Amino acid sequence: MNTLALKAKAAQIRMNLLKMIHGAKTGHTGGSLSNTDILTALYYKIMTIDPADPKHPDRDRFIASKGHSVESLWCILADRGFFPKEDLDTFSRFGTKLIGHPNNKVPGIEMNTGALGHGLAISVGMALAAKRDGKGYRAFCLMGDGEQAEGSVWEAAMAGAHYKLDNLIGIVDRNRLQISGSTEDVMGLDPLEDKWASFGWNVVSLDGNDVEALVNAFAAAPEVPGKPTLIMANTVKGKGVSFAENVPHWHHHVPNDQELEQALSELTALIESYRKEEEAQ
Template sequence: MNSAELKIKAAQIRMDLLRMIHGAKTGHTGGSLSNTDILTALYYRVMNIDPARPKWEDRDRFIASKGHSVESLWCILADLGFFPKEELKTFSQFGTRLIGHPNNKVPGIEMNTGALGHGLAISVGMALAAKRDGRGYRVFCLMGDGEQAEGSVWEAAMAGAHYKLDNLVGIIDRNRLQISGSTEDVMGLEPLEEKWAAFGWHVVSVDGNDVDELVRVFEEAPAAAGKPTLVMANTVKGKGVSFAENVPHWHHHVPNDEELAQALAELSAAAEAWKQEGQVR
């Protein structure tokens, strides 16, 4: 996909996840909207994957350590054909596979995640296995910024640098809000980039809602031989929905009928604008 196509796809995924959350009457809306551009860049442009062979040994791996924001991931996996799109209507319903966190009973999901602080350690193990088995796949791990308060994140960070895992890319969805408010009020993180650099990682800061920047950084990894990469993706919580952006209440707010209609109208207009931009270019 080119730049305009990626932006249009991200808008479509945001519309899908809002419909899904609205129908289920539950979900983590704000974080899923903020991470959509990250996942769109990875799944539609960067990662080497095959929906027809979800267990292909040389596939790139993605671990959603911030597993509570799974809605965008479910919508992308369905859109790519890992499972039928119709199944999105069962999200968080009794007996569904599509629960509120990644579930490895679903094709395309590597590990059950959601208990924050575990995803990076899992990713370190996968990346180390690739090195020792002589395989060329990369491992991408998406973390939340509130998750950085977990000590296990930093243990895994030390291990990733120690084993020189330059096939590992950690991504922080740095939207600066968590369930109880600002990350800096709950548990101050700054200077976060310097901390990761001190732990031996190659740190790159990007606009996490700019698919062009994200693609460039992801495709350049590893930019430093012998070092894992940490992408500080500076995002806006609730991105794409004007009245949800940077509003803590939208962490797990379910849109009502009126809010859904307004959000879909905004996203549809944005997609149409990007479509016109793509045609002009």
């Protein structure tokens, strides 16, 4: 996919997750909208994965440590063919495998997550195993910025640098909002880039809603041999829906019928603009 196709795909994924959350009447809307571009870059351009063989030993590993924002991931896994798209209609229904956090009974999910602060430590283990087994796969771990208050994140960060895991890529969805408000009001994090660098990581700060910048950064990792990479993805919570952007209430707000209609209209117009731009090139 070229950049415009990736942007259109991200907009379509946003439409899908909004419809899924609306139908289930539950979900974490704001964070899923903010991380969609990150996941789009990884799953459509960067990671070595095979939906027909989801446990291939040489696959890249992805861990959604901020597991509550799973809706975008479910939509992408369905779109890539890990499971039927019709399964999205069962999201959060009784007996479904598509629950509100990643569930490793679903193809494409490496581990159950949602208790924040656990994903990076598991990713360190995966990256270390690849090194010791002489494998070339990489481990990608998506964390929330509110999650950075967990001490286990920093223990894992220290271990990743100690073992020189340059096949490990951590990503912080830095949308600056968590369930109870601004991250800087709840538990101040800045200067967050400097903290990661002080733990021995190569830090790349970028616009986390720019798929081209994300693709370039992921493809370049590791820029520094012997160092794990931390992508500080500066995002907008609720990205793509004008009235949801940077609004804390949308952390787990379920769009009503009118809000869904307006959001889908905005995203449809965005996709159409990408199509016209591509035709003009």
